[in-house]
Amino acid sequence: MINIILFLLCFWCGAVPFSYLIGLLFGKDVRDFGQDHNPGPTNSFKAGGVALGIPSLVLDFLKGAIPVFMLTSTYDLSPVAFVLVCIAPVVGHIFTPLLKFKGGKGITTTFGIWSGLMLWEVPVFLGSFFTLSIILKHFSKGSTNNDKLTVVIASLMLPLVVFLTFHNHKLFALAVINSILLIAAQFREVFGI
Numbered sequence: 001m002i003n004i005i006l007f008l009l010c011f012w013c014g015a016v017p018f019s020y021l022i023g024l025l026f027g028k029d030v031r032d033f034g035q036d037h038n039p040g041p042t043n044s045f046k047a048g049g050v051a052l053g054i055p056s057l058v059l060d061f062l063k064g065a066i067p068v069f070m071l072t073s074t075y076d077l078s079p080v081a082f083v084l085v086c087i088a089p090v091v092g093h094i095f096t097p098l099l100k101f102k103g104g105k106g107i108t109t110t111f112g113i114w115s116g117l118m119l120w121e122v123p124v125f126l127g128s129f130f131t132l133s134i135i136l137k138h139f140s141k142g143s144t145n146n147d148k149l150t151v152v153i154a155s156l157m158l159p160l161v162v163f164l165t166f167h168n169h170k171l172f173a174l175a176v177i178n179s180i181l182l183i184a185a186q187f188r189e190v191f192g193i
Contacts, residue, residue, distance in 0.1 A: 064089040
């Protein structure tokens with residue numbers, strides 16, 4: 001029962017669509033910007049520049065980092081509870097009931113959960129990979145297909161990096177589930193989710 005309660009707590013932390021809500025404060029629906037029409041930080045930057053994008057980015061990061069850090073550092077969680085607590089903010093972000101289960105793509109919240117778990121190892125890998133993707137996007141004229149390919153490659157690499165770096169079954173299970181969710185969110189329209 002406690003596992004379900006912890007999952008729901010972290011899910012609802014992730015389900016708050018900060019980019020969408022901040023956009024409304026600026027009189028904009030961030031889903032109307034960008035080719036993917038999702039309520040995430042990338043479209044917040046497109047909708048309102050730095051003034052809208054930075055708060056959206058920070059809050060989407062924190063909604064993953066804070067609950068994961070607080071619960072994993074305070075409680076001795078079973079392996080199942082650990083994975084549920086850590087993945088719940090990403091699930092909530094991608095499938096937020098507050099926007100008819102059509103949330104963001106989970107990338108920033110993924111950075112948050114991994115930063116909540118460890119100070120630098122996996123977040124540095126993810127940050128490096130996505131920085132490279134931004135550079136490549138600049139030279140490829142911003143193709144959405146290139147964005148998806150970059151996220152898919154990084155998502156597939158995440159479990160490998162986690163396994164080779166930590167040799168920890170809980171972290172590996174989390175990385176695999178996280179990767180599946182990120183890939184599904186990239187191809188939401190293809191999968192019909």
